[in-house]
Amino acid sequence: MGLEGDAMFSIPEMKKVEDVMDLNFNTINENESVKIAVSEIIKANKKTLVALDDNGDMSGIISITDIHNLGLNNEGIEDVKIKDIMKKKVVSVEKGMPIDECRDLMIKENIGILPVVDDNGKITGILRQEHIRDYLYMQLEEYGITLKYIIGHIREGICAVNNEGVVILWNSFMEERYGIKSDDIVGRPISDFLEDTICERVLRRRIGISDVYSTYKKQDMYGLVHANPIFFGGEFVGVVCTELDVTEARNLSFELEKTNEKLKYLQDEVKNLSNGVFEGILGKSDKIEKAKAIAKQIAKTSSSIFIWGESGTGKEVFSRAIHEQSGRKGSFVPVNCSAIPAELFESEFFGYESGAFTGANKKGKSGIFELAKDGTVFLDEIADLPLNMQAKLLRVLQEKEVRRVGGEKTIKINPRIISATNKDLEKMVKEEKFREDLYYRLNVVEIKIPPLRERKEDIGILLHYFLDEMCRENGKPRMSLSKEAYKILENYRWKGNIRELKNTVENMVVLSDSSIIEKDAIPSYIVESAKNSTDDEDYPLDLTSAIEKLEIKNITKALEMSKGNKAKAAKILNIPRTTLYYKLDLYGIK
Structure with a gap:
């Protein structure tokens, strides 16, 4: 870029008076006659002359206007001295003064010429209105070119x-x-x-x-x-x-x-x-796989689902998986019916308008069904729903619309209902503690989640999963279970199911200092219960199945005691070795 470009993109800077003033100014001694002044003005082609005293210092300024005004009222002006008609009160500035300040000063004093003096008071230049005008015009033109260039290239x-x-x-x-x-x-x-x-x-x-x-x-x-x-x-x-x-x-x-x-x-x-979201439900037992298969099959439908299972078996986990698999656009809204006070059921389920009752939120509140809208409502502990609310819930399910407490406007909804309980709802229907019509409305498809004691083959999977999870959450190195500890936990009946198992694992991880969890780290009530439950195992009423289960258990125990020696195991069981081989092959025991 050339000099023009450099100037165009230079940093804007207000010039000083010495950068703009005229150095070519004319002076005249104050004692000279006006006639000589006229001659000098004509010869220099200037409108003003700077008058100097005998010491060469500026004493005033005489302009063509001053001479003209004198000529209108006097005769013989040729003999009049300059000092008699010149302007003696001259406003001047020193070097270094910005141009904009000089402009303001000239406007304020109503003057068209401004002498510039040095530190000794000697005149060094003259600033006229046209100098400022030309300078500002050039600056404006430069800014205009710069602005046009920038705007053009944006x-x-x-x-x-x-x-x-x-x-x-x-x-x-x-x-x-x-x-x-x-x-x-x-x-x-x-x-x-x-x-x-x-x-x-x-x-x-x-x-x-x-x-x-x-x-x-x-x-x-x-x-x-x-x-x-x-x-x-x-x-x-x-x-x-x-x-x-x-x-x-x-x-x-x-x-x-x-x-x-x-x-x-x-x-x-x-x-x-694939199983998709159902892969997060741990377990490979036949019963849990059957429950997952049913849930996966009906997830995409809009049918109401009823889940039965003991406390801690994972009813909400199943419900969330069904919602995720369903692809419904709305939210998953879980509700614990047993945790809502009776007087708040209606406002919690259907919402309320502003000022509907004392203590109500000023802006009102959306209810459970309004929040879910086109999603899924999970009604846990549905057996604890009061009878009067059962009737209102049935109406909502039939009409697919709700009305807030204190409101008049109806809100259209289309949620999928998944309900769950650990109680015998059929018995409650017979006892008239639960509405029969609502029961059949909710129980279109039933899923039974087996308790942990009926899926012992899943206990090991759950134990290892929760061990890794709790070690990560508590910042501990990876832990494992000793054979004895594992056997005790496997034989425990887990009345609280998966929830109890998870809490137990967390307790062991937090309190254990070793990388291997031994029997001593297991809560004492579990150890005692497992010891006493050896003979309390549930057997089917079918004698053939019961005998089969007992034989498998005793053969496996005898092989463990003999460390895999079949001859010793046969002696412990008090049967011929050939009979043992037959039983091992029959039951597929390795």
Whole structure:
């Protein structure tokens, strides 16, 4: 870039008086006659002369105007001395004074000439109004060139119109975008070139607008426009618009949306081909696999589901998995019916309007069904729902709409209902403690979650999973169970099911100092219970199945005692060795 470019992009700096003043000024002795002064003014082609005393110091200023005024009222002016008519009270400035301050001073004192003196009071130059005018004009021209260059190279559209809609600025971005040259559109109404622009809307309403639009000038061209009215001194003077090309961003957004749709489709297909979210439900026993298979099969339907299971078996975990697998757009809202006070059931289930009752939230509150809307409502401990609420719940399920307490407007809902309990609901129906019509409405599909004592083969899986989880959460190195400790935990009946097992594992991890958890780390009540439960194992009423179960148990125990020696195991069992081989093959015992 050349000197012109360097000057154009220089840092704006207000010049000093010595940078602008005229060094070529004319002086005259104050004792000279006016006639000589006239001659000097004509010869120098100046309007003013600086008068000096005999010491060469400035004593005043005489102008052509002073001589003219004298000539109007006096005769024989040739003999009048300059010091008799010159302006003696001269305002002057020293070097270093900024130009803008000099301008303000000249306006304030109503003077057209300003002498500049040095530290000794000697005149070094003259500043006139035309000097300031020329300087400011040049500076304004330089700023204009810089501004035009910058605006022209901004990769964003800039357009400005006056209060009559006439274009006063149209940068190169707009030229390329619309195919309209600046020379053609500037000075003419924007409506002559473009129809119903955002700029024109702001021109009419005088309120700022930001919007995405497409133009008929080019196919599939979209822009983000910010248009704002401009006021100066309270008067509306025009509109300034900036425009950003968002065509590519919009196309990418559509492509991303299509990709997300494809991804969702593929995710759904993967879920259909695998257990999906049900993989998070631990266990490989036949009973738990059967429960998962039923849950997976009905997840995509809208049927109501009833889950029966003892406390701690994972009824809510199953419900969440069903909701996730269902693909429903609404939320999963769990409700513990046994934890809601009777007087708050209705407001919790259906919500309430502002001021519906004393202590109500001023803004009102959404109810459980309104929050779920098109999602899933999980009603845990459904057996504890009061009879009066059972009737209202049935009506909601039938009509698929709710009305807030204290409100008149009905709200349409379509949630899937999953209910759960550990009580015998059929017995409660017979005892008229639970509505029969609601029971059949809720129990379209029933899923039974087996207690842990009926899925002993899953205890090991759960133990190892919770051991790793609790070690991570408590910042401890990985732990394992000794054979004795494992056997005790496997034989315990786990009345609290998975919840009790998890709490027990956490207790052992927190209190154990060793990497191997021994029998001593197990809570004493579990050790005692496991010891006493050896003979308390449940056997089926079918004698053939019971005998089979007992034989498998005793053969396995004898092999453990003999450390795998079959001859010794046969002696312990008091049966021939050939009979033992037959039983091992029959039951598949390794």
